[in-house]
Amino acid sequence: MTIPIIDLSPLWDSSSSGLSKVAQEFTYAFQEIGFAYIVNHRVPQSIINEVFCQHRRFHALPLEEKNKIRLNQWHRGYLPLASYQIKSESKSKGILVEDTKVIVKAPNQSESFIINHEHFEGPSDLKEEELYNRFIQGPNQWPHGMPDFREAVLSYYHELEKLALELTKVFFATSQTDFSRFAKHFERPSIGFRMLHYPPQPSPIPEGVFGSAPHCDYGFITILAQDDIGGLEVKTPNGEWISAPNMISSNGESAFLINLGDSASKWTNDCLRATPHRVINRSGRDRYSIVFFWDPQLDFPIDTRDLGTRWCPAEQKPNYEPQTYGQHLKKLLSRNYDELYKTIDGTSNKDDSKVKS
Numbered sequence: 001m002t003i004p005i006i007d008l009s010p011l012w013d014s015s016s017s018g019l020s021k022v023a024q025e026f027t028y029a030f031q032e033i034g035f036a037y038i039v040n041h042r043v044p045q046s047i048i049n050e051v052f053c054q055h056r057r058f059h060a061l062p063l064e065e066k067n068k069i070r071l072n073q074w075h076r077g078y079l080p081l082a083s084y085q086i087k088s089e090s091k092s093k094g095i096l097v098e099d100t101k102v103i104v105k106a107p108n109q110s111e112s113f114i115i116n117h118e119h120f121e122g123p124s125d126l127k128e129e130e131l132y133n134r135f136i137q138g139p140n141q142w143p144h145g146m147p148d149f150r151e152a153v154l155s156y157y158h159e160l161e162k163l164a165l166e167l168t169k170v171f172f173a174t175s176q177t178d179f180s181r182f183a184k185h186f187e188r189p190s191i192g193f194r195m196l197h198y199p200p201q202p203s204p205i206p207e208g209v210f211g212s213a214p215h216c217d218y219g220f221i222t223i224l225a226q227d228d229i230g231g232l233e234v235k236t237p238n239g240e241w242i243s244a245p246n247m248i249s250s251n252g253e254s255a256f257l258i259n260l261g262d263s264a265s266k267w268t269n270d271c272l273r274a275t276p277h278r279v280i281n282r283s284g285r286d287r288y289s290i291v292f293f294w295d296p297q298l299d300f301p302i303d304t305r306d307l308g309t310r311w312c313p314a315e316q317k318p319n320y321e322p323q324t325y326g327q328h329l330k331k332l333l334s335r336n337y338d339e340l341y342k343t344i345d346g347t348s349n350k351d352d353s354k355v356k357s
């Protein structure tokens with residue numbers, strides 16, 4: 001099984017036939033393997049090159065400097081090497097990740113710089129300080145004295161916002177649902193942005209030690225850029241791990257890899273896959289990647305019925321109870337970052353949205 005390549009060119013002529021063509025390829029990719037390369041994405045290569053250059057600069061800083069912006073309670077800042085361990089129990093059709101609990105023996109062998117969306121959500125009569133106290137709402141942290149870093153990160157981030165919105169339209173086209181009905185939920189999306197550095201893992205690599213342990217993403221659509229080191233692997237529906245290296249398209253530009261998170265899979269009643277993936281850096285060299293998590297607003301209701309009957313016939317009960325995206329995300333994040341969140345939220349981490357049969 002291979003990861004399909006989706007050419008986005010037909011999208012750019014703004015015709016409905018172009019959207020349908022891409023949506024067809026998207027449906028195939030996400031019903032089958034749950035990952036795809038996208039080419040002709042219109043993100044300038046110069047912006048991609050510059051953000052990777054700044055990414056390397058940031059991670060080359062002394063630890064003491066990076067620790068000045070250590071990850072805060074709003075999930076923004078620097079997350080040091082091997083500081084958290086994945087306990088995700090996410091599941092997508094036919095591919096269980098539960099077994100990862102048994103085999104993950106060490107924290108992730110990576111360090112990250114993380115920012116999230118910079119706007120504040122909630123009732124407009126709340127003061128900004130009050131909004132800061134709400135779940136994952138708060139200011140980003142930036143390294144001191146590195147304006148070029150901030151500029152490069154934000155240029156790339158804004159390009160990916162535009163691309164993600166186009167991919168969202170494709171997602172709704174796969175459901176034969178009109179995007180305009182949902183557009184307001186993506187006016188202030190929840191965005192997670194993570195620049196990961198994976199130092200070489202010392203050989204021999206013990207079983208159960210990962211750069212990134214097997215997991216499914218939590219949210220809606222993920223757009224990944226990576227250097228040419230390799231190490232990302234994707235679990236196919238028959239249980240095989242296949243590698244998903246960087247791909248340079250025929251026009252000389254880097255392709256992006258896209259995948260869906262659990263909330264998109266739940267939304268489509270498990271018809272489109274959120275596929276487990278992992279990173280093991282066997283290369284002997286440093287690996288750098290940039291992950292852009294594009295998710296709806298926190299108060300967005302994830303309800304299969306809203307997508308019509310494409311994924312769940314009217315007479316069938318959907319697999320999940322409706323839930324807001326915030327409820328879904330909070331449970332998954334607090335499970336994997338419990339030390340960080342236990343002070344913020346005393347509620348249960350159990351995912352209780354699955355309909356009991």
Ligand SMILES: O=C(O)CCC(=O)C(=O)O
Nearest residue numbers: 196212226232279289291
């Ligand atoms: O670094 C990568 O290639 C993948 C990272 C990843 O899967 C994640 O952060 O969710």
Ligand SMILES: [Fe+2]
Nearest residue numbers: 215216217277
């Ligand atoms: Fe991931």
